[in-house]
Amino acid sequence: MALMDTEPMSRLLKLAKKFNCFYLSGLHASDCRAFVVDGQQVGLVRPNVMKELLSFPQVFQVQPEYVQLNPAFRDYAERSAKMEEVLKEWRDGGKFVTLRGWREECYEVRAHFNTQPLLKMDRSATCLFGIRNYGVDITGYVMDREKGLSIWLQKRSPTKQTWPGYWDNMVGGGLSVGYGIHETGIKEAGEEASIPTKHLGKLKSAGCVSFFFESERGLFPNTEFVYDLELPPDFVPCNGDGEVETFELLPVKECLERVLSPEFKTTSVPVVLDFLIRHGYITAENEPNFIKIVELLHVPLQTIYSQPQRKYKIEANGEANNSL
Amino acid sequence: MALMDTEPMSRLLKLAKKFNCFYLSGLHASDCRAFVVDGQQVGLVRPNVMKELLSFPQVFQVQPEYVQLNPAFRDYAERSAKMEEVLKEWRDGGKFVTLRGWREECYEVRAHFNTQPLLKMDRSATCLFGIRNYGVDITGYVMDREKGLSIWLQKRSPTKQTWPGYWDNMVGGGLSVGYGIHETGIKEAGEEASIPTKHLGKLKSAGCVSFFFESERGLFPNTEFVYDLELPPDFVPCNGDGEVETFELLPVKECLERVLSPEFKTTSVPVVLDFLIRHGYITAENEPNFIKIVELLHVPLQTIYSQPQRKYKIEANGEANNSL
Known part of the structure; x- marks a missing residue:
């Protein structure tokens, strides 16, 4: 031995x-924001991604503490489609290096491993949102x-x-x-x-x-x-x-x-x-x-994403009041 | 399978x-205090134990945020001896149920598993101080x-x-x-x-x-x-x-x-x-x-006990200014 x-x-x-x-170090740094879908944190967004989200107020509501996918989207299919539109625009505009590796293969996004998926996204994009x-x-x-x-x-x-x-x-x-x-x-x-x-x-x-x-x-x-x-x-x-x-x-x-x-x-x-x-x-x-x-x-x-003290306000309005 | x-x-x-x-629940509750030895957290103290520590101001300095073993104790031997005195007084006075199982067998107390031990205490007593x-x-x-x-x-x-x-x-x-x-x-x-x-x-x-x-x-x-x-x-x-x-x-x-x-x-x-x-x-x-x-x-x-943001003030005075 x-x-x-x-x-x-x-x-x-x-x-x-x-x-x-x-x-060990990034997690407790203050420059990432929780990414929330359907009232539950599913990821984290870094400042470089956050900046780009502001151009899509119909899709992302940016709040001081978190950013959420527009709660007006009703279901898995609609959330997945709206997310894909944004990702493809970024990919075609050469925005993020990871999207050069677009796979045409999707990962599910869930609040917990054994709960219903909330949306899917191309596997090259999940790292932009800190999805597990x-x-x-x-x-x-x-x-x-x-x-x-x-x-x-x-x-x-x-x-x-x-x-x-x-x-x-x-x-x-x-x-x-x-x-x-x-x-x-x-x-x-x-x-x-x-x-x-x-x-x-x-x-x-x-x-x-x-x-x-x-x-x-x-x-x-x-x-x-x-x-x-x-x-x-x-x-x-x-x-x-x-x-x-x-x-x-x-x-x-x-x-x-x-x-x-x-x-x-x-x-x-x-x-x-x-x-x-x-x-x-x-x-x-x-x-x-x-x-x-x-x-x-x-x-x-x-x-790590299920802090019970956090509550995310779900406003099912169309365009959000973004604040960075 | x-x-x-x-x-x-x-x-x-x-x-x-x-x-x-x-x-899952007790750790983030506010009623336990860090137990500090030689400037490093080595455990946690519950309110029922905290109350008893106040009777030994020569041994324990009780602060609003933490309680520390008197930093005037110079080394492993002195810390172990002072701790043992208190524990035996508690044991003989029937203070804590766990001390009825006094073992005459000691566990080491360390800041990390692979660093030098700071003191030892009877294994029946470590749970009173949340020692790993x-x-x-x-x-x-x-x-x-x-x-x-x-x-x-x-x-x-x-x-x-x-x-x-x-x-x-x-x-x-x-x-x-x-x-x-x-x-x-x-x-x-x-x-x-x-x-x-x-x-x-x-x-x-x-x-x-x-x-x-x-x-x-x-x-x-x-x-x-x-x-x-x-x-x-x-x-x-x-x-x-x-x-x-x-x-x-x-x-x-x-x-x-x-x-x-x-x-x-x-x-x-x-x-x-x-x-x-x-x-x-x-x-x-x-x-x-x-x-x-x-x-x-x-x-x-x-x-869990090594929160880098925490700093424990080490005052090598004799009797401490306890505050509960």
Whole structure:
């Protein structure tokens, strides 16, 4: 178990702080406003986005404390359509760098994970509103007779819209409108790594990780459902959708070094750390910041937007009285 | 995987809220004050304890916003001795119910888990000051050919000072002064369940759970280091220290029912839930509140007392100017 030196271990807390940069510092800064839909906070808006919202008073009511989607919109369909109009205008006008990666694939926006969706929006746009995103990640591993536990990683294609050419988990995908969690895992395992059905019987749910990252593109409060998949030693993943450049099988120690390198996608790090903790490779004995790291793998995203003391005034008027 | 009905699953969130009753409601109530040692918050004090502290102005400085151990005490030894004097006076005077369970076994008090201890106090007293406690729990399990994954539980002795006669995890113990984490696990496995060394090679670190419970005895911000131990089907644990009434091996489904019953020790529930999540028995597909439950198994105890905006005035005078 004394697998790693002290030195790479102290780098782990740095990494946990990096993928939680917004949770640890941005969140309590005063320059973001709550984004409210149907009386409930569903996100956060940064000043650069706020400025642009003022040009759409029929769609967004900007208040000193929060900004809300016009409560006159009656339902999911109307909210989604009005939001899409604005997003497409921004995209076509070259407003935000993230919208250059427009996907034609939508994420649901909900007040809580298990409540009815309030609207949907293109997945490239959710970071502009700090909408909670959900994904599924599969850690593929092999019990190698000589090298011990070894983990499959993928190198993302250099043409990917986000994190091109970075190292990543074997299989991962966002939870899009219309797909279940386990279903997304199975779908992505086929598309990204061509894993045959006979091997997927061993796919095992193992929890979830939650963190809150920020980049120049926007805000990323992400929850990833994590699955473990033990693979036979002779199986080699093979990409089916052009989104992966290559796969590589690494013994635990080398895998950890790769994860700690700047070539690894920051927002995929939590899944590997959680795997190495659950499997006994990162322990309270070899990592001095063990508890803090475990806590930073599970930040309270499900309650972060539900401050009971806040009440949002819902005025179902047409054009709002905006104030910045 | 579709192991459980919907109904017992919705009971899981209730349970997660129960072992986090203080985190979810008490924490933001205004009637507790920060407990400060050497300029750093290490705990919280409830009004019933606060009242008694006023009788010891040489030991505690009571301020409107916080209460601090007299900063004139120079070091670990002096702080520990002064604290012990007060605690023994309370114990002998029958002041607090928790002190009836005086243990002659101390816990360290630290600002962070991996920083130098500031003082020690009897483990029965830490809940009076909301001091973070650390423990080690071992989930013993068997892969039964017929019944599938089965988990060993213990029934606590009816003479235990806390939670007498309740069901509990196979092995668990607090991290006392002078013992390491893994070491505590090994020690307790021997004392509580007479597990022979040959079986302990399979002991596997698997993370930690953090939660914040409150009872009539006091405040419990607890972190438990969790270990998994696969045992051979023919092994039967046997108590060696008189603290256990009996052990029982239960298939997963029955184990979950036991955990959901009022006979299970509330503060041991998180360890079982974490085990069942990591092993794929509680999943995002069969538990609608999955993410919320995972987040409630890892509440941010390591940062809860480190509010950077707070500054505690350290006055190294003898008798303090108390104000309530």
